Every structure is written in structure tokens, then in C-alpha cells.
Amino acid sequence: xxxxxxxxxxxxxxxxxxxxxxxxxxxxxxxxxxxxxxxxxxxxxxxxxxxxxxxxxxxxxxxxxxxxxxxxxxxxxxxxxxxxxxxxxxxxxxxxxxxxxxxxxxxxxxxxxxxxxxxxxxxxxxxxxxxxxxxx
Amino acid sequence: xxxxxxxxxxxxxxxxxxxxxxxxxxxxxxxxxxxxxxxxxxxxxxxxxxxxxxxxxxxxxxxxxxxxxxxxxxxxxxxxxxxxxxxxxxxxxxxxxxxxxxxxxxxxxxxxxxxxxxxxxxxxxxxxxxxxxxxx
DNA sequence: TATTGTTATACTCTATAACTATA
DNA sequence: TATAGTTATAGAGTATAACAATA
Numbered sequence: 001x002x003x004x005x006x007x008x009x010x011x012x013x014x015x016x017x018x019x020x021x022x023x024x025x026x027x028x029x030x031x032x033x034x035x036x037x038x039x040x041x042x043x044x045x046x047x048x049x050x051x052x053x054x055x056x057x058x059x060x061x062x063x064x065x066x067x068x069x070x071x072x073x074x075x076x077x078x079x080x081x082x083x084x085x086x087x088x089x090x091x092x093x094x095x096x097x098x099x100x101x102x103x104x105x106x107x108x109x110x111x112x113x114x115x116x117x118x119x120x121x122x123x124x125x126x127x128x129x130x131x132x133x134x135x136x
Numbered sequence: 137x138x139x140x141x142x143x144x145x146x147x148x149x150x151x152x153x154x155x156x157x158x159x160x161x162x163x164x165x166x167x168x169x170x171x172x173x174x175x176x177x178x179x180x181x182x183x184x185x186x187x188x189x190x191x192x193x194x195x196x197x198x199x200x201x202x203x204x205x206x207x208x209x210x211x212x213x214x215x216x217x218x219x220x221x222x223x224x225x226x227x228x229x230x231x232x233x234x235x236x237x238x239x240x241x242x243x244x245x246x247x248x249x250x251x252x253x254x255x256x257x258x259x260x261x262x263x264x265x266x267x268x269x270x271x272x
Numbered sequence: 273t274a275t276t277g278t279t280a281t282a283c284t285c286t287a288t289a290a291c292t293a294t295a
Numbered sequence: 296t297a298t299a300g301t302t303a304t305a306g307a308g309t310a311t312a313a314c315a316a317t318a
Binding site: 001002003004009010012013014015016017020054058101106109113114117118122125129130131132133134 | 146
Binding site for chain 3: 164191193196197219220221222
């Protein structure tokens, strides 16, 4: 088994994405769409810039992402009060319903992705990943 | 900071790939090309199937990968003695030189990728990643 | 001047299926 | 029948630059 962390991360990430996509396929969602819905569900909506920062995407990729969700009437873009440049992504009724309906999927996928990591060490693993991607 | 392991792995992986590509750019190599050279450097060469398995790529992607390296005269395809279906990837003189010349890059990239993980815990982190991607 | 979002584009990567030659 | 490699192709993702509106 290789100990090259670049290769290991690439393999782990692609396996995790495959697991997420398999679980979300019945709902016609990709991992990043689902993550965006969950981000928008917390609080009063979220700016596209924040989605880009959290998911590690280019802002231009978030435009396409939100376009998809808007076409499916799962989210709406609202102009942020206080800064008219910023668009806040908020859930529609249908979006709220979908998030509620799929609330257990995120945990299921996490457990499946880390199935080979002893349960007692998963918190530790996630904490180290958080350190690695940056302390914000 | 999110604790979603799918998102964290995606971010970590893309950051690691960016670091690897930045370090390898002067040599005109991508991470997967460099990894393949190092795999071929160990032992009597490596079958394309093995490259696919180690790097987590589809075999058809490895064809393109090896084509690139062959065009640059860094590797050769040799028919495996004992199984004429299998092509063993072996380094040319130029390939050997390049691997020697860049022998410190892999370690440098690893250190850079895990810069925010305490040095004493990096071994642990890599071990958990190895568990996660599968016990082979 | 700097930031948010947008459009357009070129490039890379991924996934799949069909094919060959060998076993 | 099964496996290693190959070809072709469509779809998804990535990276970049330029632009409008707003701060």
C-alpha cells in the first residue's frame, strides 16, 4: 500500500464522492448540490461566495451549481439586505421538504466512507482533515 | 468548519493535487505521471493494471497516461515474459535520470500538503487514510 | 480600487462501452 | 470464459479571463 498522501487523498476523495453519488442518485442530486442545500438550510441562507469557500470551488462553478438547483425549484436567489452585490441562496418549500426527507443520508454516507476506520478514531481523523484543509 | 468527510476529502484532495502540480510544473509532469514513473522505478517494471489499481484510475485512463510518458521517451512498454497480454512499464535512461533528479520532490510535497498537521501525527493520519481506501 | 456574481471558453478528468489479443 | 490492454466518446469538473454591478 502506498504511503503517498497525494495518491491516498485522491483515492479517498473519489471513493467518497462515488459513495455520496450512489446514495443521492435516487434524488437526482450530486454531492455538491446536496451540500449546498444543507448549507442553505442553516440560518437565513448563504452567499454564493461562502458556498465556494466551504466547498472549495471556484465562484464560477457555484453559479452553475445554483442554476441547477434553481431550475429544479429547490432554491431561490435573494439579494442580500445590506449588500446588493451578494445573492443569498435560500430554500424553497420543495427544497426544505427534500432536505428533511434526506436528513439521514449524510450520516449514512459518512459511515459508509469511513467503514474501514475504527469508529473510535473517526473523530480524530475528521479533526486532522480539518487541520489539513486549513484552520478557518 | 464543516465536519462532512466527503467535502473535507474533496478539498484536501484538490489542495494536494494543486501542491503536487505546482511542484512538478517545472518538469512538465502531472501528479499521476510522476507517481507512475516512481512505480515503474521500483522493481522490474509494473503492469498497467497495477498502475490503475494503485492510483485508483480506470485502465483506459492509464493507456493515455503511459502514452504521454512514452511520447516523452521516459518509459517503454515491454511485453511481460510469461503473459503476453500484460505490458510492463519500464523506465528509459531519461526516465531514470528524471526520477533521480526529482527524488526529493515527493517528500517536499507531502510535507507541504500536511503542513498544518502536527508532524508527530502525520504517520497516524496516513495510516488512517490507508485504512479508509482499503486494506490491500 | 476591491468584491460579488456572471458568462464564455479551453482543458482535463471520468465513466462507459465495444473491441483485440491472449489466457 | 476471463483478463490486459486499447479506442472512442459523452459527460462532468476545473481553471482562466473578462465583464457588469455594487461597495
